[in-house]
Amino acid sequence: MRRVFAVGVFVEIALLIIGLTWIRPSRTSPTQPLRPASSGAPDYRVEAANGTVVNIDLTATETIQEIAPGIRYHVWTFDGTAPGPVIRVHLGDTVHFTLTNASTIGMQHSIDFHAAMTPWADLPAAGATTLTGNYQPVNPGETKTFDWVAMFPGVFMYHCGVPPVLQHISNGMYGAIIVEPDNLPKEREFVLVSSELYPTAKPIHGVYEGDLTRMEAVDPQYVVFNGKADQYKTTPLAVKPDEQFRIWVLNAGPTLTDAFHVIGTMFLQTHADGNPANTLYGLQTYAIAPGAGAMFELKIPDPGLYPFVTHSFAYTALGAVGLIKVDPQAPPAPATYPTMADPFSAGVDPAKPLSAYTGKGGGGGPAPSLSPSPSGAAPAACEPGGTKLHITAANTMFDTNCLAAPAGKPFTITFENKDPGIPHNISIYTDESGATALFKGELVTGPASFTYKVGPLGPGTYFFRCDIHPTTMTGTFVVK
Numbered sequence: 001m002r003r004v005f006a007v008g009v010f011v012e013i014a015l016l017i018i019g020l021t022w023i024r025p026s027r028t029s030p031t032q033p034l035r036p037a038s039s040g041a042p043d044y045r046v047e048a049a050n051g052t053v054v055n056i057d058l059t060a061t062e063t064i065q066e067i068a069p070g071i072r073y074h075v076w077t078f079d080g081t082a083p084g085p086v087i088r089v090h091l092g093d094t095v096h097f098t099l100t101n102a103s104t105i106g107m108q109h110s111i112d113f114h115a116a117m118t119p120w121a122d123l124p125a126a127g128a129t130t131l132t133g134n135y136q137p138v139n140p141g142e143t144k145t146f147d148w149v150a151m152f153p154g155v156f157m158y159h160c161g162v163p164p165v166l167q168h169i170s171n172g173m174y175g176a177i178i179v180e181p182d183n184l185p186k187e188r189e190f191v192l193v194s195s196e197l198y199p200t201a202k203p204i205h206g207v208y209e210g211d212l213t214r215m216e217a218v219d220p221q222y223v224v225f226n227g228k229a230d231q232y233k234t235t236p237l238a239v240k241p242d243e244q245f246r247i248w249v250l251n252a253g254p255t256l257t258d259a260f261h262v263i264g265t266m267f268l269q270t271h272a273d274g275n276p277a278n279t280l281y282g283l284q285t286y287a288i289a290p291g292a293g294a295m296f297e298l299k300i301p302d303p304g305l306y307p308f309v310t311h312s313f314a315y316t317a318l319g320a321v322g323l324i325k326v327d328p329q330a331p332p333a334p335a336t337y338p339t340m341a342d343p344f345s346a347g348v349d350p351a352k353p354l355s356a357y358t359g360k361g362g363g364g365g366p367a368p369s370l371s372p373s374p375s376g377a378a379p380a381a382c383e384p385g386g387t388k389l390h391i392t393a394a395n396t397m398f399d400t401n402c403l404a405a406p407a408g409k410p411f412t413i414t415f416e417n418k419d420p421g422i423p424h425n426i427s428i429y430t431d432e433s434g435a436t437a438l439f440k441g442e443l444v445t446g447p448a449s450f451t452y453k454v455g456p457l458g459p460g461t462y463f464f465r466c467d468i469h470p471t472t473m474t475g476t477f478v479v480k
């Protein structure tokens, strides 16, 4: 059904939204002083590191996110939300970056910073069969660390670059990094990351997966700001009349252009890719290509409601619309800078903490450990009792730590998930590293039961787990 933008929707039950995590880098080892302010036109870059070293850690993992009211989607993420956290550094800073791949589904992931200049791959040595380098894939359970220097100011995309990149980006593996130029005036700010979403026609046990065929055909079901359709209709961006404010916009795509427009006003200044050296004045609409950004300065004199949209109207109705509420009663702009108190949601289902899905706090708790869990390592032995296996999940635990099946015969596992709203599955791996899957079960969101059909396995002692809770819901899988 097409959702028509109408005044009536503004009075929908107010959405509770949570603030998207901002990465506040821990600043260490202040090194050289910032370079002297230049005279004349703004500089568009620095030549070398001249700021501080900032530590940025991202964890790639998959979880469930509400992408439109009632639509729960299996997102692939950085740090548990799509988009991932907004990263903010200063021009000239050195980013000491670490990517941890905590994939729950055995997936390789990687990082690509548009704000960096570093090789996609190292020059291959003679006879090398695989590429190495900063942007190359990281295996599940592994990390990669490298340094880069923020030499250009602006708003830039970061994303996973593992093929098919279309799939990794469509499923949520992107975010914005702001490289703050020197002497940026302090103002109220907002960050909007636009993207398309391509869920399958039907959910599996209440959760939609990404549909690669739709991604390839550019048949999005939702076009969104900050990961959830229409969220700023109910939670407008509030500013005061005549207050100059700033919107950083990053278009993550993966494929559509964001024709960014605010109905009822004009852009005082538009900075292509957010670089103050690229300034345009008095624009109505600005086309932001996939993988590009812009920074807009606005100042709206008259109180009222001003929708922001993509002016590609086939897509506006898919969720790419929100409101700027110009209101004398708007809360004062935060005194500290950068301002982070503005409505800015990653679209995570507010009814459930992120920890319900990943065991990881939404506020950035410890990343899930991928080392073999004590329970999985416990010597468990059980004997095959036929080809119809049963297992139950309740309170995020399995009711057994051992399952057994006869060798060389197909079998079924009837899985009952008693945890309301929590997805679990069962997958079988050759060992506790989870690197090689023998069977991967689809997610089942409780309360529900489902019977998996598993093909014949050779004799051996294997490992099973829930991929969403890979360290706490584990056991031994015996085939003999």
Ligand SMILES: [Cu+2]
Binding pocket: 060, 076, 108, 109, 110, 160, 161, 162, 168, 173
């Ligand atoms: Cu990925």
